Amino acid sequence: MERFDVAIVGGGTAGFSALQQLSNLGKQAILIEAGKTPGSKNVSGGILYSKTPKNGRVYNVEDVFGQEFVTQAPVERLITKYILHATSNDKVFSIDLTPAHEYQSNFAYSVLLTKLIPWFAKQAGENAERQGGGIVSGVHVRGVSWNGDKTIVETDELEPFEVKAIIAADGVNSELAELSKARPKFTPEELYQGVKVVVKLPEEILQERFNIKPNEGAAHLFAGDVTLDHIGGGFLYTNRDTLSLGAVYHYDSLMENPVEPYVLVDRLLKNPLISEFVKDEVAIKEDIDKSLATQEQLRARFAVSKLLKNWGDLRDQYYSRLGRARLVENGRYKSEEEIKARLDSIRNELVGRYNTKFVNDYVELEYSAKLVPDGKRCRMKKPYRKNILFVGDAAGRGIFVGPRIEGLNVGIDDAVRAANSISRSLDRNNFAEEYMGEFYTKSIEDSPYTRDMKEIDKDYLKLFLDAAKAVPVDIVKARYGIIFKLMSSGMLRGLAVGFANILGYDRLLPMVETRETYVQVPIELAEKLGSHTASTYSCTIPTIAQRIAKLRYNDDTLSHIRILDPKSEFMRKMVVLCPTKCYSIEQEEVMLQHEGCIECGSCAKETDWKHPRGEKGIEFRYG
CATH class of the missing domain: 3.30.70.20 (Alpha-Beta Plaits)
Structure with missing residues (x-):
């Protein structure tokens, strides 16, 4: 039977961070990932933060992977704008939350995990191999058993093998948590359900649309009538040449008032502000003349398909500064003007010869969904079982506090703390719960992220209230009037926050995470203070069957x-x-x-x- 020091189960950002950290510490570890390739099973909203808290320290992605992450990693855009929109029909009232977004942040990048995780895997895999470990993809862990001081891992694809310790990074639906009886399954009250579509938008059109510079990005959040009377809201993040558009809602809210998840995305797309955000020029193929001979029809269909592909590919490169430069440098075109002329030529041929129409619409690339743990409600108080340490989503850890949404950075911080705890146990050959598990628990409890899951940060709250100072008190109604008065006073804010933290999130959350907060107040804000927006077209939204077929x-x-x-x-x-x-x-x-x-x-x-x-x-x- 093969033996390894550590097995990490799950190849997300947390799993690969654990592998990298253990290898940095000179320890042997293998990472087991069920997907065919790293990243192929992972979904995120998503924004990856790096932070410097005012009290305590967190382990950031650049602490694990070095400055190479900043200079080489395939991130999407540096988020420099963070805007909250209250919506009601065609009216929108917007609040700039960028100062709150920047609070304690070194940087925040939008990411697509199928691009980012392979980079993590390459760095961590090469490092692990130098320590006698590595990455094993395409393998599903189905069992863990203990026989005396031996821990045996069983999979569907490999022979059983022995390990000294395990890091469970297998997500919110952690099988290791169930197998080891470390915790019960999370309940709808402890979870969010997120659903997302990735929308195509050429790079420079995207930059002009969102008024951002190259490499800069924007995040937009939505509440009000777009929620269809649920507790939660929508989000839109700019990537390099795509948009991540989605909805995240309290799962118990959806249980009380069930609606198809894709309908929540469709509702966002029907909002005029969002439909204008995602708008692009789309080619519509006309039917081939049926009077032509069959062979001629096939030839015409092939020609149209080829022209459309050439037009789409060339258009994407033309609306990218680096794309244009590559086309000129490799000698395919002499100048940017020649690229534009060729693009226009293809378009004219499609219109003139094949009756192709070019219309305003949007292009949806991929549909996905996931459950997200609410760390305020479901974080594991003891994130271990025997010699298994749980990290990130598997441990129920994530920060959802109003517009503050963080998960990837929390998982990375957890992963480093788990790796450090196991390294200590390897040095002393002691993997007992009271030694390794309790040490890890204390380390996790010392994390500023854990504090954010337990307490209100009055400095963050001040930034949020400063951003919302244009909101009239009468709109937030009697229920929140006294809270706003207390929180808006510098003298009383500390006292009020201290009292709220004594009450604890358990008592406070039912007062603030309500339909009134996420639906009624935003609607009233939009109706009384918002500006009218208009869409210049109607989105052609795919059916769920069409989305699945893609x-x-x-x-x-x-x-x-x-x-x-x-x-x-x-x-x-x-x-x-x-x-x-x-x-x-x-x-x-x-x-x-x-x-x-x-x-x-x-x-x-x-x-x-x-x-x-x-x-x-x-x-x-x-x-």
């Missing part, structure tokens, strides 16, 4: 989900709340069709839910 799967004949009670109320709601409509009702019982599953785990609470076997299931192209 996804890439390696189908598994063996289902990774088993319904436990086909008549339960929870499972009946899954017919609506499953993002890809994997469930239906037949003869009063809920039935499963797993082939379209995107592995979000929305149904995990009342199913026997596992990740698919290695290399099986969804393969995201953007993440």
